[in-house]
Amino acid sequence: MLPLLLVTVVAVRHRSVLAEGLAQLRDAEWPWLAAAAGTTCLTWVAAACTRQGAVVERLPRRRLLAVQFAAGAANHLLPTGLGASAVNLRFLTVCGLPLARSSAALALYLLAEGVGRLALLATLLALFPGALPLGALLPEGLLGPLLFAVAAVAATATTALVVVRRLRTAVSRFLRTALGEARAVHARPARALALWGGALAFPALQAGALVLVGRALGLGVPAGHLAVAYLAATVAVALVPSPGGLGSVEAALVVALVAAGGPAAVATAVVLAYRIITVWLPLVPGALTLAALVRMRVI
Numbered sequence: 001m002l003p004l005l006l007v008t009v010v011a012v013r014h015r016s017v018l019a020e021g022l023a024q025l026r027d028a029e030w031p032w033l034a035a036a037a038g039t040t041c042l043t044w045v046a047a048a049c050t051r052q053g054a055v056v057e058r059l060p061r062r063r064l065l066a067v068q069f070a071a072g073a074a075n076h077l078l079p080t081g082l083g084a085s086a087v088n089l090r091f092l093t094v095c096g097l098p099l100a101r102s103s104a105a106l107a108l109y110l111l112a113e114g115v116g117r118l119a120l121l122a123t124l125l126a127l128f129p130g131a132l133p134l135g136a137l138l139p140e141g142l143l144g145p146l147l148f149a150v151a152a153v154a155a156t157a158t159t160a161l162v163v164v165r166r167l168r169t170a171v172s173r174f175l176r177t178a179l180g181e182a183r184a185v186h187a188r189p190a191r192a193l194a195l196w197g198g199a200l201a202f203p204a205l206q207a208g209a210l211v212l213v214g215r216a217l218g219l220g221v222p223a224g225h226l227a228v229a230y231l232a233a234t235v236a237v238a239l240v241p242s243p244g245g246l247g248s249v250e251a252a253l254v255v256a257l258v259a260a261g262g263p264a265a266v267a268t269a270v271v272l273a274y275r276i277i278t279v280w281l282p283l284v285p286g287a288l289t290l291a292a293l294v295r296m297r298v299i
Helices: 002-013 016-028 031-051 063-076 082-092 099-127 144-163 165-186 189-216 225-238 250-260 264-296
Strands: none
Touching: 016 250, 031 063, 031 099, 031 189, 031 264, 063 082, 082 099, 082 250, 099 165, 099 189, 099 225, 144 165, 165 189, 189 225, 189 264, 225 250, 250 264
């Protein structure tokens, strides 16, 4: 709840900018917003491809796609993607995969998605080196404490693995299962293509939707710079434990778009429109789909 509280405080302090951003939405070009909505729908297809690529067995396509749509709604109930992970883990076990292999497939998906996002960001930064001053995403003086926190977490995890034998045994067994699953998937070119192709397409489509929203509102920032801003912002807030990135993503995106050269009011309007299209409009249909899938015992 703390990130949501902080975002609320910031929103109240900058309510004039938010009001101006909302006013900007009235002048949006709706065909571009419709294209952004269509691009958002394709992200669920990309997620389904990546999920299928993470397992050797063929999954039911229509149900797999419906589960990705429903997982988006569940993702806004729990922090840091736990909702979508729980829904997909349950779906895989219902499809007949043992829990160990389902967990390994989930870990492989998360790894591929993270690698794909970072690889796309690195490629765009190489193509557009001056697109975004990355220091603008982190407040001054925060980098040191952040690195210290990461090192502390890593040291704590390592100590726990060394000291607790039962935990070490469980982790070792899981890693063997995960490596075996990864080898089996990459032994089949079609599965490997679905895994890595979907992992690259997913963040690319998300960034493309933001580019289209920026075009609809006349942000005036080049498409490549917009994509860099989006990917950098989502990477920067990946460790913030807010449900669905609620609040943290909005704040980081506004900062990134302003740092990329967009006016503050227009950048705020772009972020509001983007989150309405990608989060709030699909939320109720996604929740109803989730309820239907539970009722049908698909998950």
